[in-house]
Amino acid sequence: MKGEAALTSDAPAGLPSTGLAGAGLATTGLASAGLPTGGRPSAWLPTRLPTGLPTELPAGALATAPAEVRGLARDGVRLLVAGPDGPRHRHAAALADALRAGDLLVLNTSDTLAAALTGVTRHGERVEVHLSTLDPAVGPATDRTRPDPSGYPAALASTRSRWIVEIRTGGGPGGVLGGEPSEVDRAAESIRLAGDGVLRGVRPTGSRRLWSAELVTPVPLLGWLTEHGDPIRYRYVSARWPLSAYRTTYADTPGSAEMPSAGRAITPRVLRRLHARGVQVAGLLLHTGVSSLEAGDGPHPEWYEVPPSTAAAVAATRADGGRVIAVGTTVVRALESAAVSPTGDGRPVARAGWTDLVITPERGVRTVDGLLTGWHEPAASHLLMLEAVAGRQLLVDSYAAALAGGYRWHEFGDLHLILPPR
DSSP, X not given: OTTOOOOOOOOXXXXXXXXXXXXXXXXXXXXXXXXXXXXOOTTOSOOOOOTTSOSSOOTTOBOOSOGGGGTOOGGGSXXXXXXXXXXXXXXXXXGGGGSOTTOEEEEEOEEEOOOEEEEEETTSOEEEEEEEEEOTTTSSOSOTTSSOTTSHHHHHTSSEXXXXXXEEESOSTTSOTTOBOOXXXXXXXXXXXXXXXXXXXXXXXXXXXXXXXXXXXXXXXXXXXXXXXXXXXXXXXXXXXXXXXXXXXXXXXXXXXXOOGGGXXXXXXXXXXXXXXXXXXXXXXXXXXXXXXOTTOOOOOEEEEEOXXXXXXXXXXXXXXXXXXXXXXXXXXXXXXXXXXXXXXXXXXXXXXXXXXXXXXXXXXXXXXXXXEOOOOTTOTHHHHHHHHHOHHHHHHHHHHHHHTTOOBSTTXXXXXXXXXX
């Protein structure tokens, strides 16, 4: 894309496919069997956030550039290991040293789309459109015999599809990086996009800032996005880093609006060291939506797939006394969504569907024993999930240690491995 900063990055390496042979469809956590709006009202998310965490970040706490630009390897970012023996300071390249033979690391293999599009409304206003997810109301198939029940493969291979989108003001060349949030009423809007694309038929969802719209492109969507789209970026980054900076090295299935960033430092070198250590690795999918919503306007439905091989690996690991470590909050959300079973034993099963599950300390987690994640800003809803995994005191102590140690936040930042006592 034009105007991008140069970056040397590892090429995606790929894991075995997470395709679901015969997995069932599900709509986990959704308030009703149907999805009439493709979104959820902004007031439904619990407003209590963990106490004792920082309310603001000091200057310099945000990572504004990829590790590679800062003179580090991808896996050279710092890693704080939080466990019952107190915080330990490591680097991501040494992740295997913090784990044990028999543990299972679960990755999200969803690949990042070039989901930011510049355009002009019919009134001449310049906007930046961020694709979030396919519209759950019309995008997925409900026939579980179809080979692509999510709708993503078909949508990315077609020239017409309906998406949940965020329409931001400004943005584009010379504008604010990523544009500015907007709650302007966009109903019935039509937007001409760079590369002869059109966004039309805009209609409201249950969110203040998300809309449902039909995207029409002159050629199949995935190739068109690669040519005319950009990765979603926000104003805290220091340059227009290319799409390669926003991809994990093992991603194999396009569909995420934003990178599942907890896995950014999981390089082929890290995977080799995990294998040598006796740590197993499994994959699943959760296609992420945009992360830019207001506090209290939390998770909207996202498509996930837990394949039979991963469900079986989780069960076997637990049975053998090993630990299941999720790489990112998306993996926790997918596994917990797949653990809604008639037996009520909390084991994930092979499952695919849309989930808007919110994980809180009150709900707890049943499928994971640890979590590798980034550092989340004050008031981020993901902190509720982190407290559910870690417990409040371990979470508070690790955040205090990260601030004292100068750790970096956001997708290019440092990592946090939560290993609570069992």
